[in-house]
Amino acid sequence: PGGKKYLNCVRNGQNTANRLPPESKAADFVEGNRVNIRGFLSKRRVQNAELVFANILVTNGPNIQVTSASSQSYSQALRSIRLHSPVAVTGTITRLDKEDFKAAKPDSPLSRFPSNVVNVELDLVTIKPLNVFPKDIILSRDVEFPASSRHLQIRFSNPLRSRLAARARIGLELRNSLDKVGFTEVETPILFKSTPEGAREFIVPTRSRNLAYALPQSPQQYKQILMSAGIRGYYQFARCFRDEDLRADRQPEFTQLDLEMSFATGQDVMDAVESLVTELPASLNAEFRLVESRGEIHPLPLRNSGNSQERRDAQSGLAWPSFAAPFPRLTYQEVMTRFGIDKPDLRIPFEIRRVDQILPAEFVSMITNLKDQPIVEAFRFRPETRNGNAVESSTTFVKKLINNLPLGIRCHNVPTPIVFNTSKPMCGLSSLGFEGFEALQSCAPGLEDFQDLENGDIIFFLARENKPFQGGSTALGMIRTAVYREAVSMGLLPRNLDFKFLWVVDFPMFMPNNDEDPGQGGSAGFSATHHPFTAPLTDKDVELLTTDPLKARGDHYDLVVNGVELGGGSRRIHLAVLQEYVMRDILRMTDTGVEQFSHLLEALRVGCPPHAGFALGFDRLVAVLTHTESVRDVIAFPKSMKGKDLMVNSPGEITEEQMRTYFPGWRPPTSS
Amino acid sequence: PGGKKYLNCVRNGQNTANRLPPESKAADFVEGNRVNIRGFLSKRRVQNAELVFANILVTNGPNIQVTSASSQSYSQALRSIRLHSPVAVTGTITRLDKEDFKAAKPDSPLSRFPSNVVNVELDLVTIKPLNVFPKDIILSRDVEFPASSRHLQIRFSNPLRSRLAARARIGLELRNSLDKVGFTEVETPILFKSTPEGAREFIVPTRSRNLAYALPQSPQQYKQILMSAGIRGYYQFARCFRDEDLRADRQPEFTQLDLEMSFATGQDVMDAVESLVTELPASLNAEFRLVESRGEIHPLPLRNSGNSQERRDAQSGLAWPSFAAPFPRLTYQEVMTRFGIDKPDLRIPFEIRRVDQILPAEFVSMITNLKDQPIVEAFRFRPETRNGNAVESSTTFVKKLINNLPLGIRCHNVPTPIVFNTSKPMCGLSSLGFEGFEALQSCAPGLEDFQDLENGDIIFFLARENKPFQGGSTALGMIRTAVYREAVSMGLLPRNLDFKFLWVVDFPMFMPNNDEDPGQGGSAGFSATHHPFTAPLTDKDVELLTTDPLKARGDHYDLVVNGVELGGGSRRIHLAVLQEYVMRDILRMTDTGVEQFSHLLEALRVGCPPHAGFALGFDRLVAVLTHTESVRDVIAFPKSMKGKDLMVNSPGEITEEQMRTYFPGWRPPTSS
Structure with a gap:
């Protein structure tokens, strides 16, 4: 049956790859010339029984449109081929649109299209299907294919390609x-x-x-x-x-x-x-x-x-x-102190400050179980764009954030956020006590961030053990990053497309x-x-x-x-x-x-x-x-979280023969 | 002891890589300027106690010579460092030789040397060893290091580098x-x-x-x-x-x-x-x-x-x-017929011809045991350069060749070479019989090569089974290649440095x-x-x-x-x-x-x-x-015929831990 099927294909002209007319080259693209083009039939518009427009998709080439204008039989040919199938087309050029690009490179003798041509219109002379796009693949705008169909994802996804x-x-x-x-x-x-x-x-x-x-x-x-x-x-x-x-x-x-x-x-x-x-x-x-x-x-x-x-x-x-150069060079100590992470995002407009020196012991013991003079750090987040009530909006933000804290932070390291709210006693900061409240806003060195607090500003407090930095981040560092991302995604901070490099x-x-x-x-x-x-x-x-x-x-x-x-x-x-x-x-x-x-x-x-x-x-x-x-x-063919390439289904089963080849002493396990 | 040794190194200034003065850049290379250069101390000439010349080898840079001219103490410094050691040098430029290259690229801000400078002479100011080239490595012109010292081969072999x-x-x-x-x-x-x-x-x-x-x-x-x-x-x-x-x-x-x-x-x-x-x-x-x-x-x-x-x-x-293009395109049938190999060397000035149609059966049965109408092929080799007696020289050549036939040819496929020699009956070709001798020189189609034979020309005959070509070469094809190589190495044919491509x-x-x-x-x-x-x-x-x-x-x-x-x-x-x-x-x-x-x-x-x-x-x-x-x-780090990289000694022993990781059912073999 395979034999018959394939002979049918040959008879239907799909095995004609060995008899394709030579593809036209850049120099052939002159109005009135007849050219041979190969590509995918990518779009089709049926005007009426006589007139069909279709697009031929060629990678690294111009937009190409063919029409059946010169003969009615052509419209039938264009309609008979399934969309997205590869085709070989011969046509007469009726229109060429050019656009001059500064960086346009000179065409090489192998270039198939002049680099400055952006649109080509052709009167169809012949069209031949070279294979058939199957019925069972459903395409829609922004379709996502499973990982086992990576080839289709590459073909049909603009972002990936x-x-x-x-x-x-x-x-x-x-x-x-x-x-x-x-x-x-x-x-x-x-x-x-x-x-x-x-x-x-x-x-x-x-x-x-x-x-x-x-x-x-x-x-x-x-x-x-x-x-x-x-x-x-x-x-x-x-x-x-x-x-x-x-x-x-x-x-x-x-x-x-x-x-x-x-x-x-x-x-x-x-x-x-x-x-x-x-x-x-x-x-x-x-x-x-x-x-x-x-x-x-x-x-x-x-x-x-x-x-x-x-x-x-x-x-x-x-x-x-x-990219602004030279890139700043910060030490590990400095980035851990200021950002709580050794790969800081310098787009984030707020930094971590050490605040235990001004906090009442009572507050510290309220926010942490750590003994032995824990270090307490804090940062202030100020939403830049606010809709409606700033305090309400920040309170919603805080709830959402705490519910979505990064993994591994939940238990011991939940931060204490306080929303600045002038309608509350001590603007909502009463847990700091009067002295703490005053000191925080004292403009003392290192505490400048906490001046001029406004309604809806949030201060996140978190304690950590009093010992030198180790590893890649502190809990507050991770929270700071999470606050920034969440704020951008909620529209409280503007999206920043800059690239902020540092060493x-x-x-x-x-x-x-x-x-x-x-x-x-x-x-x-x-x-x-x-x-x-x-x-x-x-x-x-x-x-x-x-x-x-x-x-x-x-x-x-x-x-x-x-x-x-x-x-x-x-x-x-x-x-x-x-x-x-x-x-x-x-x-x-x-x-x-x-x-x-x-x-x-x-x-x-x-x-x-x-x-x-x-x-x-x-x-x-x-x-x-x-x-x-x-x-x-x-990556064209990435592996899954389990290390599998689902397109080709790798890794595969080791065969007994492979085991015997590489581990000659090996014997297949006896079934038990 | 390791600790002491290394502290000695530090004290000797060899761990100063963290305190190197910034290396000079292309723009600094002006006569009279003081520059900092790093490289290998590659040559030294002691003129007298006061005057020492030395070369600093810098890759991708000019020839650099330093002299101790400005102070006697410098000559001591230059002499105290072992040759081939890496050094950091500061010196004053006394001379710059430039040469204009057509293809010279503009210097980038990172270029260490101006691309058009070919010689730099410096008066030494300071020189510091950065490591020590050991005594136990003996260098001589064209020294060959063992594969385990690939790093030294790359460093000291011009051809490899x-x-x-x-x-x-x-x-x-x-x-x-x-x-x-x-x-x-x-x-x-x-x-x-x-x-x-x-x-x-x-x-x-x-x-x-x-x-x-x-x-x-x-x-x-x-x-x-x-x-x-x-x-x-x-x-x-x-x-x-x-x-x-x-x-x-x-x-x-x-x-x-x-x-x-x-x-x-x-x-x-x-x-x-x-x-x-x-x-x-x-x-x-x-x-x-x-x-x-x-x-x-x-x-x-x-x-x-x-x-x-x-x-x-x-x-x-x-x-x-x-390279002459377009490259010729020859079919498998044609290259096997004409050259007896599917990857022919088109520099070889002689081709294989089928000759059984003109050979007496007696000759065929003399040169082969094959029955069923074997195919007999031959080629003529004519030395282009000869010293002394052509016949003698060709006879020597034939002996040497037969003794060094490519592997796998020795037994069944030893060719029959005949040296053309006018001083012998039928010019040495009497085994062909008179008719064969005449036919060979008849200029019949396909036999043109055997016209105008000269003293010292050699004809190689070999029979093969009468069946279609298979695989990559015939025995006579391999012999033809061997004849060409041997002839070039013995000076009988000129060396040809052309590249003859074909498909x-x-x-x-x-x-x-x-x-x-x-x-x-x-x-x-x-x-x-x-x-x-x-x-x-x-x-x-x-x-x-x-x-x-x-x-x-x-x-x-x-x-x-x-x-x-x-x-x-x-x-x-x-x-x-x-x-x-x-x-x-x-x-x-x-x-x-x-x-x-x-x-x-x-x-x-x-x-x-x-x-x-x-x-x-x-x-x-x-x-x-x-x-x-x-x-x-x-290849920088090639593997040996046994698949070993002798520089790093790979592959290595599989450990039990690795076996247990990848083959959890595996148990270490019990010693027996």
Whole structure:
């Protein structure tokens, strides 16, 4: 039956791909010429029995309309083909609309369309279906297909298709920028080996008994070897792999723009990355605009979208704003103090202040069970736009917020919000006592935010243990972010499409072990904050290694924009003795553990120059620049939270044959 | 002791990477200015106690010389640092030599050196070692390091370093060319799943019981899905993986420039690839020249090599010749007939001719044991340059050749060479008999090569079974290649640095199963020659599928240059019914086998347009263009024939913990 079916297809002319007339080239597009075009039959309007209009969708080309005007039989042909099917069309050009784009590139001999043509009208001569779009797929505006139909989502979703196009553009621009300033792309192996760098790696068994490759969590070790090899500036768009329990918006494989510079300081690397990133808005603006549809902001190509409505939408869209440079550089201590998070969103117009010095003990004991002089912090949120009664509106806001607090905050860390309300005693702040109320508004250093309070202003209070900052955020830091997002979504603060970049620097070198990250497996009770190759920041931090390593700061820097960590880097330890000392004496790794890094130690030993580098999360960069919160929206075939690619149904079942190949001692389990 | 050692380093100033003065930028390079430079101390000449000259090697920069002229203490400083150590230098510029390059790019604010400066002379002010090059590494001209010291090989080998630089250049040029003609880069997953596409895949176990990813042998299936998704031109520099027993010059992971075009024919794809490839010589010539050292031809950068001798060598080197286009297109039948190989080297000035029609049966039975009218083929080799006695020289050549025949030829397929020698009866050809001798020189059609034989000409005869061509080469084809290589290496033929490209087309769709390739696991007794997605060439080949599938030709094309297959591609089957028919009814794959391709069948089913593509072996392309026979010479960290990366010592031992993580039912083997 398969045979018959397929022979029918051949007879219906759908296997004619080997007999297609040569497609026309840019130079053929002259009014009156007959041209051959291939594309999808994308729209059809039946005027009457004789006259049918149809659009042929060609990617990277103009809007193309064919009419059946020259013969009635053509109208029948146009109507007989199912919409969205691929077709080969021959027609006579009756009209060509051109538009001059500044950035229009000269047409190459291979270009199918002149780059300045935006509309083509054709009188149909022949049309031939090349395959059939099936009946069972229902299309509607903004249809969402299940993940198993990713191909249909890419084909029919403008946001997704445009984001993938923007991704390609950003990637190529970054490469050319890097090339311009002397970086060389070097590819490093994906079949690497297991080392205790910090994350759990996927293993790849080999047919050599008990030997396995591991997929790299990053090209870190290879790129450091390249520095020892005398490469001055290395870069690579590297695929990286981590076998982690997937948290929101992580993928088991991801792409990073990985770079490293020998003879460089962290400062040099930050300068280089900043110069790269700040070139991006101009590149994007040359080809795309940002448009909004159904509340979602996404890019659209300015020309050659194959659809005139989209082209008009794009032309009236927004350009990317330029990025203010140099990016501010704030220390870990400072961002934790001011924002309660190590990846602050600088668009948020309010900061955290420490207030326990002015609060009555009674208030403190009311808002927390913590003993031993807890630290109390607060921030003031002032709605910028208010409808109706400010106090009422803020009270509603507070209720909604508390009900939707970020996960992991609910129990111990619920903040105490107080709405400023002049119609209440002490404007609603009576729980602070008179002295607290006065002090808060005293304009004392650090308390300026609490001056001039207005009706509807909300102050959020939260206590925390009195100890140094650790990890990525405090509870109040997360609440501050949640307040901002909720306020924007409720229209209490204006949406801000700016990109506020900053560097966060001077992280602690080590952090106490936790259950999530395997770390380096040493017995010190702590692990490297980022990886064990980060250099101590100053000579003082070198000394701290021997006395109080948890206080030592590393020369590490994170690039953050709008609350998203885009990437991180560091100056590396370039002296073999120091590297071995950190691994063996500070982290207390086993001999076997240290031995797994012997290639790196050897590379440092042979006079390796100082070096520093960076890894930019490319998926995340593209997501941020194209205004989506999920990297899945910028990856053609993303994996689900369970690590599955639902389009191809991977991973698949391991077969007995594979088990016998890679684990010769293995026997299939006997059924019990 | 580690701690002490490292504190000594710090005290010796080697951990000063955090206190380096900012490096000077291009704009600072003015005579009389004081500049800060970082690089390797690469050469030293001690004139006398007071005067020492030294070179600072900076990658991507000019030749830099410092002198101790301004103070005697500086000469001590210069002499105290071990050669090849990384240093930070401050000095006063006493001389700047400039050279104007046509292609010199404008300096960016991050450029460390003006691009037109080729020599800088400095009076030393300070020099500080940043690490120490160890005593135990012995350097000599053209030193070869073991694979475990790949970092030193990259650092000290000009050919390797330049080839890696050329690789980066070629890659970026290809990307920009593809972008120019409307291709979009799309990244596809590396964590894929196992499918019977043709090669054995590496598997990547997951923590979900019995589920594994597989590493892709190519992005073939994903890129076809992208065609169904409406992407018009896709490309990707894709890492591909095959768990094969490594033959010479194969790597378990390799890079291919993968591309696919929807609505395209094979012709369209060949045109696109040809236009890409022919742009490469100009790009290479803008930055490199080919030089020869110790018999090896390799690229050197024209400028910014950091070494004036290298710069001069490059400037007197050879440019890449342009590639004659359009590339000839020859069918599989034709190349097998004329060259006995499906990847012919068109530089070889002699071809294979069928001669059994003129040979006496006696001669045939003398040179072969084959019965049933074997086919006898021959070619004439004429040395172009001869020293002394031509006959003697050719006789020596023949002996050497027969002793060094390519592997796998020795037994049944030793050719019969006859040296033309006018001093012998019938010029040495008496075994052909008089009629054979006359006929050979008769100038009959197809025998023109054997006219005007001269002393020292050699005719190689070899018989083969009388059946259609199969596989990649005949024995005589391999011998012909061996004769050419040996003749060039012995100086009997001139070395030819041209690049002779061609397309080989019209391959058989299927070939009988063999032991090496797993194929598709169907029960038909044959497998797809390339992969099961290749479309039949013409309607006639479609019909042959049902009647005599082994005779059906596929619309497949290989790109070949100088005897090297650079890549292959095909028009794909774009109709789900035809694809399923080929899998199920022609290859006779099991239901389970076909099921593994259900994502592809589904993608074809939804009106997928016709499409065709190509995969260019990028490692091999770079190897050929940079005149090396081994892809290991163009890969920073290649793997050995046993799949080991000897630099990092991968693969590594699987730990019990890893086994328990990925195979929870597994128990460590009890020692017996």
